[in-house]
Amino acid sequence: MLGDAATTLIDRLADELSRSVVVDDPAVQVLYASAHYGDADETRVAAVLNRGAEPRIRGYVLSQGVLTWTRAGIIPASEELGMHARVCVPVRWEGRLLALLMVMDADGSLTTGELGRITEVADRLALPLLDLARTADAAHEDDRRVLDLVGDDPAARSRAAAALAGTGRAPRSGAVADVVAVPGAGEDEEHARIALRTALSGRRPDPCGWLTAVTGSAAVLLADPPAAGGGDLPGRVHRVVERVAELAHGRFRCVAGSAGRPPRRSCSPGRSRRPGPRARPRSWACGPRWPGGRSSGRSARCSRSRRTT
Incomplete structure (x- = not known):
């Protein structure tokens, strides 16, 4: 579970953009999802209802190379998977990947300023997410x-x-x-x-x-x-x-x-x-x-x- 500081940042970003926002862990498991803004696709709905995405969806996201990204990128739409395009920004702390911040962008209409804001939020999420990474380390x-x-x-x-x-x-x-x-x-x-x-x-x-x-x-x-x-x-x-x-x-x-x-x-x-x-x-x-x-x-x-x- 994410703390209040992290969820507040995510919900505020979703409200500012009027777009659905999700934060996944590096294995593409949902850590937190904002409210819907009329842009949900089949993949998002299923992930929220089932508290996690199907392996084939997670495999598709991972296959884009997101684990190595250091800045914002686009996860292309997939008609086969019922998935709209998303902007994905890695959340990192001292180089370590902590999470993936994803924002729906089905029509590619996010502006440069909005992308900058998403990246800023991703940077601010790193510290609140660090405790989750430490918990995972102990579990391993x-x-x-x-x-x-x-x-x-x-x-x-x-x-x-x-x-x-x-x-x-x-x-x-x-x-x-x-x-x-x-x-x-x-x-x-x-x-x-x-x-x-x-x-x-x-x-x-x-x-x-x-x-x-x-x-x-x-x-x-x-x-x-x-x-x-x-x-x-x-x-x-x-x-x-x-x-x-x-x-x-x-x-x-x-x-x-x-x-x-x-x-x-x-x-x-x-x-x-x-x-x-x-x-x-x-x-x-x-x-x-x-x-x-x-x-x-x-x-x-x-x-x-x-x-x-």
Whole structure:
């Protein structure tokens, strides 16, 4: 929830412009929406009613490169998605993206002066939104613990297991890890990270023994053995990959597999904007190290499984 200072700024801007204004987090989840001003489209109405946009809408917005913007830009209209054009201004603090301020502009009639005012409000929103970013940082502490748990440092594994045990979430002996990766994400890495984190969301804490973490453009899933109630790991991975494909909106592929087997699923929509070498998974030697401390090669070994001790 945004504080009074932030919501007052947003509502005042919407009133001045007589246009609908929305503030989204970097994952394009609605943080606050102003009143309607007769310019709502299907996307805005659905997002307000459902308290969030559909993955395909969020993927479309992210595919415009908004995560790297440093000034105002236009998110084009999409007839297919029922979406009017919007002006989008990044809200940043010391370079870090905190939110996206969006103003409806279906007919491209915003003036230079109005764009300046929107940018001014975006600058003033940074400080009120900083506390939300700090809260998100604290919530991601689990990522470091899970990555330590499947890493190759015995001391770090012990510390991570003890910390998770303190929260009642330590994995059982025999837990299995699997990895989902966006190969060769490059400049899309932040988009990939958000897609992976979003695809894994809603499962933490998880009563079925799941632990998850995201690092760069890869995610690790750690599950108790099925006999201990760990559930269907391949099925879970399949669903994660499917959702990442929606959020990717053609910018990148997502692959997943286990040691010694090729990827179970490739989420290439068949219309990637970057064919050629970018379509091949990068070597894990270029990325994080997983259980055993060894890279796992290219496409056929793009992720690994490990039984914990």
